[in-house]
Amino acid sequence: MLTDPWFYIIGGFAVFLVGLSKSGFLTGLGVLGVPILTFVMPPVQAAAVLLPILIAMDVVGVWAYRQDWDKRNLLVLIPSAAVGIGLGWGTAAYVTDAAVRLIVGTIGLIFTIDYFLKLRPHGSGGGTLSGLFWGMITGFVSFVSHAGSPPFQIYVMPQRLAPVIYAGTSAMLFAAVNLLKVGPYLALGQFDRTNLGASLALVPLAPIGIYLGLWMVKHIPAEPFYRLAYALLAVVSMKLILDGLAPML
8 A cells, every 4th residue: 555656646635635624724624534545445444544644633733723712612522522432432333434424414514505595593503402412423423434523513613703713622622532532443453553654654744734724714704714614514515425325326
């Protein structure tokens, strides 16, 4: 694998997109990392290769947003995400990647339609019970396929946080989530020499996406930021739905 040029082309592009997402700019982009990597490796291996890279990216994101995050959201989302990770670990042998992609894509698409058609007042949301639910879903799908951004967005985006606070909250949450996934991934034997070698080969490409995204977060006005984020969520959600339906067709 490490001698295949397509590994570096496809893997590098995937890591760049994930880096752009990890900066806090257009966080939905990160869900494409595993699907893109599946062009050169199986889905389970792709998730294992990406996790150390995500953790390395988290260091930059946490430092960049160390003063810009919402405490209440993290107090609700991190514990519930831990529960979702536990559920993902316990059901790893039974839930397929296709099923998770279909569920996450459907949820994300419904939420995007709701935003653009203004089916409910925006600037609302943020209740504790809904936060516990969406935090658990975030942890579960993040464990299975690193695709926790859409359920996170469903809970947080209607609150209309300032873009920098939104991005910082996302960075802090997923840094915690990714660290919580390390133990279960080790227990499932996904950190072997081959996967760690692939992670090490790709990780130098991560800073390009991160620093470009950091610049964009701080220079793009709020309303275009949210419109672009929702549009991207729609595109990503439709791809996830197609990927989920493919085995059934």
